[in-house]
Amino acid sequence: MRRGEQLPWIVSDELWARIEPLLPVVRRRADHPGRRRLDDRKVLCGILFVLYTGIPWEFLPKELGFGSGMTCWRRLRDWNDAGVWQRLHESLLAELHAAGALDWSRAVIDGSHVRAMKGGPKTGPSPVDRARTGSKRHLITEAHGIPLAASLTGGNRNDVTQLMPLIEAVPPVRGRRGRPRRRPDRLYADRGYDHDKYRKQVRAVGIAPVIARRGAEHGSGLGVHRWVVEQSFALLHWFRRLRIRWEIRDDIHEAFLTLGCALICWRRLCRATGS
Structure with a gap:
């Protein structure tokens, strides 16, 4: 990696601005609040770290601050069930279409x-x-x-x-x-x-x-x-x-597949708009 280049699993502000509105809102219970929920952006970085490196969930380094592998796995599953990755893919396709980048x-x-x-x-x-x-x-x-x-x-x-x-x-x-x-x-x-x-x-x-x-x-x-x-x-x-x-579960592998397609679209969009 070139000096000064951002690690690929670190979510940029521009990409986060497109993902955050798609995430389901989880309300904290007032009567039994439990442990504070880990920040969604950090967990997403953990999901991308596993996607890019192929590391097993249980070996995700906690010192990176992305949370445990199980936390990232659950969040990937829940967001996939909520249709986040599919909607992200569709929104990026719309931006590419608006930029004239789709043939x-x-x-x-x-x-x-x-x-x-x-x-x-x-x-x-x-x-x-x-x-x-x-x-x-x-x-x-x-x-x-x-x-x-x-x-x-x-x-x-x-x-x-x-x-x-x-x-x-x-x-x-x-x-x-x-x-x-x-x-x-x-x-x-x-x-x-x-x-x-x-x-x-x-x-x-x-x-x-x-x-x-x-x-x-x-x-x-x-x-x-x-x-x-x-x-x-x-x-x-x-x-x-x-x-x-x-992954034994097909929905988890499909979540990674859809997320991968969305990231390819994101790179093409950055190239098309010069950002």
Whole structure:
């Protein structure tokens, strides 16, 4: 890390200003107040420390002032249940749209396997990892690789089963005058999505499918547009906690996944606005 550069898990004032209004208000009981609740911003720094470093919750250093690993885990769970990470992702997409940083001319979809060390829901034998237990993360991005939506399934699920659910998961993105934008003009995908049935479903929602055909020679040219989703998976894997699924509970891993997508959007927004 360069001298003077801020640690990535330290929440900046600008990012905190966007997150704080989304957090649920927890009232302290007057009759049994108990121990004072740790500051939300410090706990969020602890959550980001685990996300960036991949450290187990129980080994989170208390001297950093982020609270115990269990406190951070509970707060991550509660905020995920309250929809904080999804709303953060949607609000950042709206800011990117307002800044003209989203390209809706095309979207790209793909899936990526990740090993699930402890099993749990939404896992299965991975066909690309000697049938070891794993999960598959599905991602749809706009033309520049900015994540629009993500989902988690078992490692043995076919990519095409998440085609329409991912399209439907793209939120209505506001930020400009007129109706919110939700559908790209075209959708690019590899041979794993080559089914005429799903092509018809994609066309039915007003999107032109551009999907490689099975049996066709390599060099179709789709890679010129599809590489951005691979880049987005690489950015997600930059968060060490997302390189391997350590969580038994699927909702905790999905919370990290959505938070990771939101942080990628935040970086793109800072780049687009020069802040």
